[in-house]
Amino acid sequence: MTFKKDQFQAIPQLIHYALWLLFIINLTYLVYNFANIPEWHYKNILKINGFTVLIWTLVTFFSALISSFGINYLRGFKYHAKFSLLCLGFTFSIMVFVMSNHVSLLLLMWLSMGVFMSRLIGVDTKWGEAKEASKFALKFFVGGSFFLTVGVLLLAFQTEAFTLSGIISNLSAVPRGITLVAGLCIITAAIIQSAIYPFHRWLLSAMTAPTPASALMHAGFVNGSGILLALFSTVLFASNTLIILFIIGGLTAVIAQFAKLLQVNVKQKLACSTIAQMGFMIMQCGLGFFNAAVVHLILHGFYKAYLFLSAGEEIGLSKPQKPTPIKIKPSQAVIVLFFGILGAVLFSYLTGKGTELNSGIFLTLTVAITIGQATYNIVKEQCLGFFQKLILPPFLFLCGIVTYALMYKGVTMLMSDMPMVDEPIALSAIEIAFGILFLAGFFIMKLGIYRNYPWLYMKLLNLSQPYKKTVLMYKTKSL
Incomplete structure (x- = not known):
């Protein structure tokens, strides 16, 4: 029995070294071949290019970093080995997803990412709130996978091509109505995973997860929609649905920034911040700059991983303060x-x-x-x-x-070999009008004008609440 226990204790350490080794290999290959990374295919099932290697390098870095943090943070935690294995599974699901060319593998990996993340949220199976948060989040992830499956299979059957490259090559033969429905389904899958309004509540409810799981979720998982939209950028242009991304992303960015100001829990503040940043990322996709969205998800990953891993120290050093009104000379x-x-x-x-x-x-x-x-x-x-x-x-x-x-x-x-990832679009009256509203909302938020309207304050406060069963529903029963 002692031998088995030692084995379980060694698992996090082994995974920790494996993840850092993967990161070093990916980074070395990326730097050495940066100017000319060859494209590699395997039987129309897998495809590796510069974008693939970039995402591999990022995801292995964040997973390795969070694994290193977890070595000490989760020391003595009953489910530490389980957490490390789930973290490894989640990492590989992203790596396989981004190199998937066959639609069946791509859809399977998208669902796998959600399953692994929901398990990480509820890694402590004896914690009632965490189990509820895990089940709640999984419903969203399964729903997102359903929409993605519908959208991709519509295109696959219409083009008679069951590879991503084949669908993109034959997209012009797809009727406009089918392309529109497929585009809307892909957008829905993306905004669900990024917790864009009105699908934001799963992320607010997932703060019961251990801090390393939260860091991985905010630095990696929610950013997955940026990868998905970049892969299907051609479909979004063909379906003329970019304006939807622009408006939904902009509204989310402003509302979530408002909601962040009302939070008193540091992890809820960070969750609202992530939702706002995902709104900006989706907004960039709606402008036709999928490459800018990828840069945004990279920078957000570094920023949010740091904030979550240092959250405990921040709480220890913080003191209650009254909000300072903005007065500018x-x-x-x-x-x-x-x-x-x-x-x-x-x-x-x-x-x-x-x-x-x-x-x-x-x-x-x-x-x-x-x-x-x-x-x-x-x-x-x-x-x-x-x-x-x-x-x-x-x-x-x-x-x-x-x-x-x-x-x-x-x-x-x-991303140069990927079509339609850096295609600015002509300005329309809708975009200009929404841009003005976006600016107005930003300044209303920064100047604190919303505090003068109690109904708005309460509306935002209610909108930013987690699912009721994920907050103090079980602990009192065990006392």
Whole structure:
């Protein structure tokens, strides 16, 4: 019996080393062959290209990092070995999904990702709330798999091709109505997995998962929709459904940012933040920039993994504080506006986005808002001197924008053999009107105007609540 126990204790360590080894192999191959990664096929079942290797490198890194964190965090946890095995299974399901060419394997791996993630959420089978969260999330994942299956099989039977490459090659022969239904089904599958409104509640309910599982979920799983939409970008263009992605993503980004401000639980705050970031990612897909969406999911993965793994330390150091009203002086407003415009110009120069009258303007506008917000956070700090406030913004933003531009160009190169992943679309009246509403909502949120309307406050608070059976339903019974 002791031998078996030691064996179980050794499993997390072995998986930890295996994941880091996989990451090193993937990273080495990616760097060595970056300029010209050969495309490899296996009997129309599997396909490996630059995009595949990029995602492999990312997913193995995050899994290895979270596994390393779990070695100490989950030490003594009864289900540590089970967690590590599920983490490994989840990692391989993503790796196989992204290299799947045959539709049956692709659909199976999409479902497998959901099954593994639901099991990770409910890894502690004796915790009632976690079991309920696992079952609740699994219903969404199965529903998403159903929609994806319907959409993909519609295209497969119409084109008489049961490979992803075959469907894309013969897409012009598919009737417009079928393409539209298939596009809507694929979008539904994507927004379910990314917890986009109105399918957001599963993610809010999944915070009962151990912190390493939450980190893996937010750094990897929810980002899977960006991969899915990039793989089916041609279908989305053909079905003219990009405007749906743009509107749904924009609404989610604004609403989730509002909801984040109302949360008192740090993991719920992070969950709302993830939903908002996924909204931005979906919005970028709706603009025709699937490569920008992939860059976004990469950066979000690093950012959110760090936040979840450091959440315990953040709680220990935090103190209750009253919300500080936003008050900006005229001089501060000038500095914020100046650096926002400067950042947008630099971004346009480095990436070529926003220089023409098309959807690239929205990307540049988002960069300007981000830089303006970060500039305000610097200039309002009382501990910084005048020259520090003047020097820090350009230094930080120059580094940040240059890094982003390099990543953008690198990802675009790796996705160069994929059709329709960097295709700006012409601006329409709907997009311009929604862009104005998006900006209005952003400033209403930042200025705290929503606090003056109790009905709006309560609506947002109710909208951001987890499923009732995942919150304190079982613990009192065991006392």
